[in-house]
Amino acid sequence: MSRAVRFDQYGDVDVLRIEDVQRPEPAADQVLVEVVAAGINPGEISIRSGLLHERWPATFPSGQGSDFAGRVVETGASVTEFAIGDEVLGWSDWRSSHADYVVVPAGHLVRKPLALDWIRAGGLFVAGVTAYASVRAVQPKEGETVVVSGAAGGVGALTVQLARNTGAHVIGIASDANASWLRSVGVTPVPYGDRLADRLRQAAPSGIDAFLDTYGNGYVDLAVDLGVDPARVNTIIDYAAAAKAGAKAEGSSTASDAEILGFVAGEVAWGRIVLPVAAVYPLDAVRDAYRELGDRHTRGKIVLSMTLPADAGRVS
Template identity: 40%
Template structure:
């Protein structure tokens, strides 16, 4: 193990660190910040001093109740959050490819909102992974990539948009939508994105043509695309998927991420293609993809951050600064 004394978190001794904990399953009101021992990197692991942690709907969904938590292997007490970015400050025995001081990002399932996380150096799932942060990608942005970026990549792989396609994306302004819209545009497709009237300008900035969700969606889409749409990604529920079916899109070119519909293949970020996350980071580094940060909060305001994020009206990503 590379056991060089780590930099202290400003104003805090290295013998203790902060971590968000849930001691009862439920909503944001059950989130607390606790002093916890600093974890140690074991063989094959690295310890990361976290500087930013991005929030996702799955964070509060999977800790809402005991039955849901058990599906993800979580028991009380548990941490919170999965996406992180920071700096390697301890390297376990046998690790190659990472050194103390390397800027990194990745996933640590339900434990990312903490001063330190320990992850496997060769892990390659959103639950336990670490990647080098490219130059040109700041830590806040890097901390938004793992869950939402992988999910968007997996969704696009299902419908395979390209030049000549017109893709309808439901929930286009949300955390996954900001990636899905831009990736579809990069692939050469025209994008129509559903959202509220207040989000129209924001969707245009992302590269989508806005359309209001709700009753009459099919008619509004027909007016925008008289020649029809050829693919659809529903990032919120089932409205967009059902509208796409009504508009003649075959099931093979429709996908969902938050609901199951018979005959339609759902997309799951855990099944994203190898290298998908690194490709996203490179797109950010080269300026081809941007990640709007809607709000940032200190760890002490975790409840307010989750309340904002779980309202599902945020344009972009919510990040915790550590």
């Protein structure tokens, strides 16, 4: 038996439970991984609460989780690229990574770089490939000005750095508490709130070339109002606003690729981008982890650790 997060109906964090389940078995083209760490993501809150039922309906009982990192414990008969004991990171398309064991196709895995710690590896997939897709969608060029909303969140923190690495001047919208961190990674901070448009115009007197929205809540409309070409506006969350404005809405589904994940993992492993970790929780504290994530004021990722004892509580 092994542990796994389950829920039987849409609702808030109280519908989540830890259940004993049979350890999964890999099919011929699959790999069984013992999970060491697994990230949590805002999209999982929306799925669990039913807000994305039309787009991604849940089938009950439902599991949770896409991100994970761990060790290979069994391989299917046709798998040749991985062996027992390999350290890997990857993703599940079946909402199943918040568990002691996860089984996925071999093509959903990459080897974990030695320089990449387990916690960041376990929380990398969704944020990493979403940030990559978002930056790719607007194609920043050296010398251009790019604005990123939610610039210190799990996706935003990687997005600002990938955009910066293109040679663009990046402006990050975040709270004042995150200003120092944004400056430390070469990003110009601008606080959100009243008169934001005026502050952005002041920070970008020659205009804004592209806008990357990782937060929602009206930022697509703001970008258009600031004169940004809708073809160079991308949101990972506000699909209705994107459709209305003619903006893009490219995210993880357009970049769920092992080669892209491997690239981002290498960038983090060797320090070319930094993945901040806001907190680590034991699997049994999954409700507390999602409560903190739901406040939407975290810097970087919140990650579940399968190796922490149940009574460990939050680790920062």
